[in-house]
Amino acid sequence: MRIICPVKRVPDTAASKKVDPDDFTLDRDSVEAILNANDEWSIEEAMRIKERDGAEVIVLCMGPEQAQTTVRKALSYGLDGAIQVTDPAIHGSDAVATARVLAGALREESFDLIIMGNQSSDARTTLVPAMLAEFLDLPALTYARKLEIDGRKLTAHRETASGHVVVEAEMPAIVSVVEAINEPRYPSFKGIMAAKSKPLSTRDLGAVGVDASEVGLANSWTQIIEATPRPPKQAGEKVDDDGSGTVGAKAIADFLAAQKFI
Amino acid sequence: MTVTRLEPEQRELLDLAREFAVRELAPRAAADEAAATFPADLFRRLAASDLMGLPFDSEYGGSGQPYAVYLRVVEELARGFLAVGLGLSVHTLATWAVATFASDEVRKTWLPRMTSGELLGAYSLSEPGSGSDAAGLTTRAVRDGDDYVVNGTKAWVTHGGEAGFYVLMCRTGEEGSRGISALLVPADTPGLSFAPPERKMGLRSSPTRQLIFDDARVPTHHLLAEEGHGFRIAMAALDGGRLGIAACAVGLAQAALDQSLSYAAEREQFGRPIADFQGIGFLLADMATGVEAARALYLEAADRRDLGQPYARMAAMAKLFASDHAMRVATDAVQVHGGYGYVTDYPVERYLREAKVLQIVEGTNQVQRVVISRDLLRR
Numbered sequence: 167m168r169i170i171c172p173v174k175r176v177p178d179t180a181a182s183k184k185v186d187p188d189d190f191t192l193d194r195d196s197v198e199a200i201l202n203a204n205d206e207w208s209i210e211e212a213m214r215i216k217e218r219d220g221a222e223v224i225v226l227c228m229g230p231e232q233a234q235t236t237v238r239k240a241l242s243y244g245l246d247g248a249i250q251v252t253d254p255a256i257h258g259s260d261a262v263a264t265a266r267v268l269a270g271a272l273r274e275e276s277f278d279l280i281i282m283g284n285q286s287s288d289a290r291t292t293l294v295p296a297m298l299a300e301f302l303d304l305p306a307l308t309y310a311r312k313l314e315i316d317g318r319k320l321t322a323h324r325e326t327a328s329g330h331v332v333v334e335a336e337m338p339a340i341v342s343v344v345e346a347i348n349e350p351r352y353p354s355f356k357g358i359m360a361a362k363s364k365p366l367s368t369r370d371l372g373a374v375g376v377d378a379s380e381v382g383l384a385n386s387w388t389q390i391i392e393a394t395p396r397p398p399k400q401a402g403e404k405v406d407d408d409g410s411g412t413v414g415a416k417a418i419a420d421f422l423a424a425q426k427f428i
Numbered sequence: 429m430t431v432t433r434l435e436p437e438q439r440e441l442l443d444l445a446r447e448f449a450v451r452e453l454a455p456r457a458a459a460d461e462a463a464a465t466f467p468a469d470l471f472r473r474l475a476a477s478d479l480m481g482l483p484f485d486s487e488y489g490g491s492g493q494p495y496a497v498y499l500r501v502v503e504e505l506a507r508g509f510l511a512v513g514l515g516l517s518v519h520t521l522a523t524w525a526v527a528t529f530a531s532d533e534v535r536k537t538w539l540p541r542m543t544s545g546e547l548l549g550a551y552s553l554s555e556p557g558s559g560s561d562a563a564g565l566t567t568r569a570v571r572d573g574d575d576y577v578v579n580g581t582k583a584w585v586t587h588g589g590e591a592g593f594y595v596l597m598c599r600t601g602e603e604g605s606r607g608i609s610a611l612l613v614p615a616d617t618p619g620l621s622f623a624p625p626e627r628k629m630g631l632r633s634s635p636t637r638q639l640i641f642d643d644a645r646v647p648t649h650h651l652l653a654e655e656g657h658g659f660r661i662a663m664a665a666l667d668g669g670r671l672g673i674a675a676c677a678v679g680l681a682q683a684a685l686d687q688s689l690s691y692a693a694e695r696e697q698f699g700r701p702i703a704d705f706q707g708i709g710f711l712l713a714d715m716a717t718g719v720e721a722a723r724a725l726y727l728e729a730a731d732r733r734d735l736g737q738p739y740a741r742m743a744a745m746a747k748l749f750a751s752d753h754a755m756r757v758a759t760d761a762v763q764v765h766g767g768y769g770y771v772t773d774y775p776v777e778r779y780l781r782e783a784k785v786l787q788i789v790e791g792t793n794q795v796q797r798v799v800i801s802r803d804l805l806r807r
Contacts, residue, residue: 242440352448355478355491358440 167221169212169279171245172268172298173205175229175236176288183288189383190390191258192288199232201239204283207343209243210350211313212281219315222246224275228256228267234366241361242353248364249275253371258383261289265297267381270374272302277338279320284309284342295342305335311346438497444477445501449508454683457509457633461778464625464632466590470512474505475545480519484527488535489543494734495668496727499675503723506679507686510782511634513679514789515548517672518586521790522549522595525665526612529652534612538593547592547615551669552582552639553662559584560795563605563659567598567641574648576600576611578619578641586789588637589622591615595665596639596646597658608658612650619644630781667740669790670747671733674726677750677786681719684754684761684779688712691765691774708764715757722750741803748796751786758783 177183177197184193212223225240227233228251237248251271259267272280285292292308299306307313311330312323318337323330325344371378379385403421407414422428434442453470460467474480482498484490498520506513523542527535541547558564567580578598585594594613601607613620623638652661689712692703702708729742758780762769769776787793 239440352473352477353440353444354476355437355441355444355482357478358437358444359491362437 174202175233206350208281242357248366255378260386260388261293263381269301270376280340305339308342445504453508460633480545481543489540495730502675503679506676519549521669550587550591569598575645578644582639605659610652610658610661670743674746674750677754681754681757688764718753744796744799754783
């Protein structure tokens with residue numbers, strides 16, 4: 167079996183970010199970049215399949231040259247090789263353009279399964295797995311919180327607001343995973359050392375059969391027209407209680423109900 | 429922390445240690461300390477990430493890393509949870525004695541299980557009546573065929589009852605330091621039992637027990653080096669162990685400083701953050717300066733060790749300075765927090781209790797001064 171895990175290099179989730187005032191893209195130099203947290207779950211799931219059934223697991227990353235550190239991080243979990251798509255024309259690509267590039271790279275590869283995080287922590291669109299499935303004409307089992315494999319048949323528990331739906335597909339297919347699917351491991355130091363010698367293939371747009379006119383900021387279907395900094399944190403609402411507990415409890419319950427939390 | 433002189437994979441190793449400390453260790457520390465629960469699962473996870481054998485030869489399952497890198501890992505872990513950082517230091521000290529002085533046969537059999545973290549290490553020198561005067565130990569090992577028969581009581585053993593093996597210093601010959609030998613004692617040795625854990629003021633999740641040897645039989649081929657070499661082995665192991673304690677002290681002090689900085693920036697009195705008052709700012713400046721100095725000192729000592737130069741004096745200096753400064757930083761951290769620092773809602777009162785033990789273990793700070801002054805005056 168051959169599994170490909172598309173991953174993304176994202177700005178550190180905890181850091182405060184700056185946006186380029188001219189084109190509203192993220193100033194990636196101003197923050198430390200990390201491997202998208204959701205991709206840790208997809209890598210873990212792929213590694214579990216590898217350890218259970220045997221599989222070759224390849225990481226695929228679209229990003230600037232510096233994304234090589236992200237690729238190495240992914241490899242340090244014990245993956246077998248990497249494909250990195252790097253091209254200046256890609257800068258500013260939206261979800262559709264990203265899916266186009268990833269699909270181009272995947273068309274050149276043989277695979278049984280694509281496993282990816284359900285979203286990136288910076289863009290949070292959750293669109294790319296389904297778009298990728300559309301471009302590649304593959305079934306997509308998205309939001310999987312459980313994945314079972316029986317021969318060529320995949321069974322996934324698709325997370326919903328109230329529970330889960332059981333969905334099935336035949337391989338080859340695309341699976342996107344959510345946090346509940348597993349507890350990702352940490353890399354090992356031997357994995358970090360081994361990552362240095364794993365094969366890494368770098369490709370430009372031409373090599374993945376995508377024309378520069380289809381990607382990048384200017385050719386993206388979505389456009390950012392305006393960006394405003396997040397307003398400073400407001401002081402919370404203080405609930406006073408008369409000592410009985412009932413007044414305060416009711417006020418909090420009313421607040422939560424008004425916000426549709428309960 | 430300085431990031432010069434590191435290879436990319438060593439930087440990734442430190443990132444891994446930091447991430448593990450922040451995500452897995454720090455959130456566990458308060459509860460495990462309060463309940464005095466030994467976090468065995470965390471050591472298993474360190475082992476799964478190959479962090480239990482960093483400075484040992486790859487031939488025996490280690491990662492061949494210099495002490496300067498291994499110690500930074502210890503520091504990061506101690507910053508999250510002292511008992512884990514210190515546990516790794518003790519494990520490394522005991523494993524080092526086996527790696528350096530055991531026979532080839534014993535090394536082949538035992539060392540991979542130690543460097544992989546399958547077996548947790550412990551080191552046993554002190555006795556109820558022999559602490560700083562270590563050469564006065566009385567636990568005796570007598571040869572009987574292919575075994576030593578060991579009798580006596582050892583004290584203050586970190587990981588007592590939890591370890592997979594013990595490096596035991598015991599008397600096989602005459603009085604004094606020349607009659608002492610070192611033995612590798614597996615945890616399941618018949619005749620070895622453990623007293624209940626000591627009830628300590630801090631570092632409570634790291635078990636400290638007495639070992640009771642009652643006609644315990646240890647194979648003679650478990651002797652490290654030769655009979656009579658035990659005291660030298662014990663002292664050489666402590667040189668390395670002191671670097672581990674220094675790194676732990678820096679990690680603890682850094683944690684206390686981090687917590688103090690965030691509290692001082694957040695806590696308002698007289699209409700502004702208390703960090704704006706010079707009385708607090710100067711405390712923070714002194715805390716931070718000492719942390720950097722202590723770190724530089726242990727890394728300098730580690731570099732000397734890694735280069736094969738004499739480093740015992742500098743290791744003693746690093747342990748002395750780093751643990752004394754950690755005590756000061758922890759005390760000042762409580763002061764920065766005022767009343768909130770004295771209650772268990774914040775971690776700084778725990779840091780204060782934990783810092784104290786670092787002035788005592790692997791040689792009291794008075795013994796460090798003896799080591800340093802003797803070494804100074806010998807030249």
